[in-house]
Amino acid sequence: MFEQLKALIEDENRVITAGIDEKYYSDHLGHIKVKPAAVVIVASTDEVSKVLDFANLHHIPVVPRGAGTGLTGGTVPTEDSIVIDLTKLNRIQHLDKETMTLTVQAGVLLEEVQAFAESNGLFYPPDPGEKASTIGGNISTNAGGMRAVKYGVTRDYVRSIEVVLANGSIVELGSKNIKDSTGLDLKDLLIGSEGTLGIITEAKLRLIPKPQIARSVLVPFQTLEEGIDTVLDIKASGVDVAAIEFVQKEAISLSEQYLKIEFPTHKGNAYLIFTFDGDTASHVRDNYEKVRELCYQHNALDFLVLEDEESFEITWQIRGAIVKAVESVSVQEPIDIVVPINKSAEFVKYTKAISNRHQVAIQSFGHAGDGNVHLCIIKGTLKEEEWQEKLQLVLEDLYQKAAELGGLPSGEHGIGLTKLKYYLDYANEVQITLMRNLKKAFDVNQILNPNKAY
Amino acid sequence: MFEQLKALIEDENRVITAGIDEKYYSDHLGHIKVKPAAVVIVASTDEVSKVLDFANLHHIPVVPRGAGTGLTGGTVPTEDSIVIDLTKLNRIQHLDKETMTLTVQAGVLLEEVQAFAESNGLFYPPDPGEKASTIGGNISTNAGGMRAVKYGVTRDYVRSIEVVLANGSIVELGSKNIKDSTGLDLKDLLIGSEGTLGIITEAKLRLIPKPQIARSVLVPFQTLEEGIDTVLDIKASGVDVAAIEFVQKEAISLSEQYLKIEFPTHKGNAYLIFTFDGDTASHVRDNYEKVRELCYQHNALDFLVLEDEESFEITWQIRGAIVKAVESVSVQEPIDIVVPINKSAEFVKYTKAISNRHQVAIQSFGHAGDGNVHLCIIKGTLKEEEWQEKLQLVLEDLYQKAAELGGLPSGEHGIGLTKLKYYLDYANEVQITLMRNLKKAFDVNQILNPNKAY
Incomplete structure (x- = not known):
């Protein structure tokens, strides 16, 4: 069946069903690996549309993927799925200096956006740690980063996105207008939706004058x-x-x-x-x-x-x-909990108690200006079985405490695969039902990035 | 049937089915008036929930209403509808100084929020022109105002909202957390949804330190x-x-x-x-x-x-x-078009051409810092029939030009009733279909503020 895909894509070598590169099995998380049925390396929005149309017709799951730098398994495929690799959509398309709007394809890297803006005397304020992530991935997780204290997060710098919906239709959400009270805010619904409602192929980013x-x-x-x-x-x-x-x-x-x-x-x-x-x-x-x-x-x-x-x-x-330093000496589990800012100190203190209680090393660091606490839970010399057992206990304690403090499991990485259980443990049922109903309204056959996020 | 409502509300005098005050027939727009079947002046979120549960069961339309200062007929009822008057939900509930979060009921007025914040050394930046509007109304239209150039709009100062859904269930969307990449962004979907997805009963607002x-x-x-x-x-x-x-x-x-x-x-x-x-x-x-x-x-x-x-x-x-000065001498039609900021001059110039072409006076003013152009189209001495005829021509020209320039029919007032035709004339069909499908996911029986916004 996947042979039919080759007819839809300009160069059939970009449809891979045999000898799939292992990188497509997971993301930076690494420890959950699933081989997809096919990978399509798309070269245009139109090709994304064709693949989705095909997949929707045949009820085949589709998992969008950028640079694969995610930390939550958000791009881990299922065995029967098509992975759409968006990294070839890597063109910086247009800078509109008057409105300070930069149009880029989804596969352009964050570092490329930042450098291009600055070379034009402008500034793209969001500054997630991983500069080799794609802008499409940043938008899909509403990535945050260092400068959020003053400037806000990715969401605040997206004027519009071009999205391919599950049925293959292409739509632009948002516009170059600064203010907008026209209809429902679909753009913000797509931002942070982790590939579950549509595939982002292009974005118009809001730049600001570069601070001197x-x-x-x-x-x-x-x-x-x-x-x-x-x-x-x-x-x-x-x-x-x-x-x-x-x-x-x-x-x-x-x-x-x-x-x-x-x-x-x-x-x-x-x-x-x-x-x-x-x-x-x-x-x-x-x-x-x-x-x-x-x-x-x-x-x-x-x-x-x-x-x-x-x-x-x-x-x-x-x-x-x-993170790389920790990973050079041990396996680790990355945490991205956010708590109300006046609860940060209590939460960080609690991580120390947890570390002592379960005898597992935990490094904490992060964004003190917005209550977003990153932890590396460190395997160290623990045997695999003991590690898995202790890790579960630590995670349960951490997410419970976060919920107690009014916090959330993700401030900027997204929920993906690995945090879904912990999110659902403390989430409001009415909210989750709304999210799943919205998902159905966007994606009738439930093909987009299944079992992720909510 | 509406007699049953009285059993749901603590004081039956707050359920009005006879002698309904004419103010409930319209909003500041004035010229479209419809008498609703009933008005319920609610005194708690719980009462909103009970009324919605009842209305949903019987498929009765419900129109939420704050101070009635809207300019687009967004709270004009239908003949068979229940108007829910939220102005008695007027308590400022809690100021959390550490997180700079102010919890208010939906019926608190903008001027009360601003004054309360400032009396505590804090600042609520959104500054819509009508200070006697309710905060619930501001959120429902994503109201903008003067200071949007630096500070953004209402959306940017809402940490969370308490919403009653069509089936009567109560849910909080958003949280006190500064960053959030957890699940779908339902909060932003509700902001600016003009009462079509749920009724906002309470909000946690983000304040900032007051500029000196x-x-x-x-x-x-x-x-x-x-x-x-x-x-x-x-x-x-x-x-x-x-x-x-x-x-x-x-x-x-x-x-x-x-x-x-x-x-x-x-x-x-x-x-x-x-x-x-x-x-x-x-x-x-x-x-x-x-x-x-x-x-x-x-x-x-x-x-x-x-x-x-x-x-x-x-x-x-x-x-x-x-606006009041214009209205003291003539009937006028208020316009809230937004265009990309580099198209403002061209748009304003065009309004002069239109004014000449159709021999109708147009006053333009507005938010130069974000391309949000307000117009008063002035009836003056025109006879009613001639006015209606000319007004249609002017409106068609204006909205067409706005669309040509990449603009939108509303920057901050919302679409309501009066702009719906012009919005739909130039809107993307895929977007409108998505909005209507989302509406169905939230409001199965389509009872909430029917025929408005999209």
Whole structure:
């Protein structure tokens, strides 16, 4: 049957049914692998439409896939499914300078969008950690990243998307208009829908003028709690700050060893890393000076303005490499829980209790400015069986605590496959029923990315 | 049958089937009036749930209504419908200072939200013109307002909403979490849905720290085109500006006569009015000085920084009273078209051509910073029949031109009843089908605010 697909695609070599590359079995998660029935590497929106039309007719599941950098198994296929590889939709198509709108195909990488914008004096604010992810993937998970404190998340920079629906029809949702009170907000429904309602093939992104100056600051504290407590006061002060990250000494040490470079300070046990940006040096300085005061009120041990290029680069390299550093020494389970910002400290404290209770190492770090706590739960020297058993207990405790605090299982990675159970454990049934009914309204034969997200 | 409703509501006097107040026949639009079968003035979410459960069982249409300040007939009932009056849900319930979240019932007025926030050193940025509108109505239309240039619209300040669905079930959509990649974004689907998917009974609003300083500036130009052209350069410059309004001399004159006060300048024929805000006088000044330069490059005739309270008050009073001033002398049709920002000048120019072509007076003013052009199409001395005929021609021309420019029929008022035809004339069929299918998924018996929005 999949042979028929070859007639629909310009180059039949892009329809693969034998010798499928193992990369298509999973995403960055890695440990759940399923071989799909076919892979189609599409080269146009029209080809996506043809494949969906075919799949819909024959009730074949379809799993869209970008760069495969997801952390939740969101692109893990089923055995009977067609994987649509969108990475060849990689053209930056048009920059409309007057409306500051950049049109890109879904397979363009985040780093390419950022670089293209900046080379034109513009700025794409969302800054998820994985720069080699596709913009389509970023939109499908409503990816967040470092600069969300000031600028918001991917959702806030999508003016419109071109989407292929399950039946193959192509529709643009959203527009270049800044305001919109016309009809239902279908665009925002598709953003973050993890490929379950349609396949995003193109996007018009909202850019902003590039801030002229950005300055980072590194602040050590004796304890993580002191650092996180400072964040509430900073937010209440109205200071203009673009990023507030937190990280612990152990994670820094792992990352130092992995990269073989040295962090600018070894004082204290926990760090806040800030970025301030703006158009004048005085604006940036005024704002970090206010933060300096607040940090010292909370017993900061130092306040390092990273004025030289080297310490700036090293700080962010080390922060950025934590997950890879952990993964270089052990299997790990990545967590993306978000809690209301005034519950962050309590949640992070709880992860330590859990780590002790179950005797499993947990590294915590993440986005202190918006309550999005990343954890690496670390296998270390545990045997596979013991690891699986302990991991389950740790996960159950963590998601229960998050729910207790009014938090959610995902702040920016999506639910995918691996978090679905934990989401459903604490989700409101009325909400889930609504989501599934909406899914049916979009995808009558339920072919799109089955068993994911909700 | 409506007698059964009385048993569901604590005080049966709040169920009205005889002697229904005429205000329930329409909204601010006025000229379409329909008497509903019943009005229920609810006093709790639970009562909304009971009424919907009853209505759903008997397939009776339900029209939710706040302060009735809508401009599109969005709350005009049908003859067989129950109007649910939500104005008694008027409690400000809780301020969570740590997360800067304000919980209010849907019937609380915008001006009450703004005042309460400011009295606590906080700020609710959305600033729709009609301050006596309810927050539930603001959310249902995704109301915009003056400060959208810097701060965005109502959608951007809603953390969560409590919604009663057509079958009477109560659900909270959204949460206090800043980031969210968990399941489908139902909250944003409900925002701007004009009462067609559920009835909003409560909201958790996101507040921000109150900017310490705000300064307005009034800039006259010889022509409106020069003023509007300046706006593109201002946006490209990255200047921090909260509001950019445009208005023409004729509208100012009407408003001056109506209020019996004098505008601070009579130079030129068109005006831009800016608001700059921030935490320091120097930040505000730095930004308006950049704008001063750009304005003079575009032949501004003056640049009046409104430092004294009186000229500040007068300027905004006159701007705010334009619609009322027009309505004090004539029947008018309000327009809320939005176009991509680089098409604003062309659109406004076109309205003048239309005015000449059909010999109908049109006043244009609005939100220059986001392409949202308000028009008053003025009946003046035209006889009713001639007016209706000309109005149709004008509307058809306007909505066609908006569509040609990639614009939309509503930037912030919603589609309601009066714009539905024009929306459907140019809407994409796939989109409308999706919207209607979603509506069915939410509201199986199609009882909620029938024949509105899409």
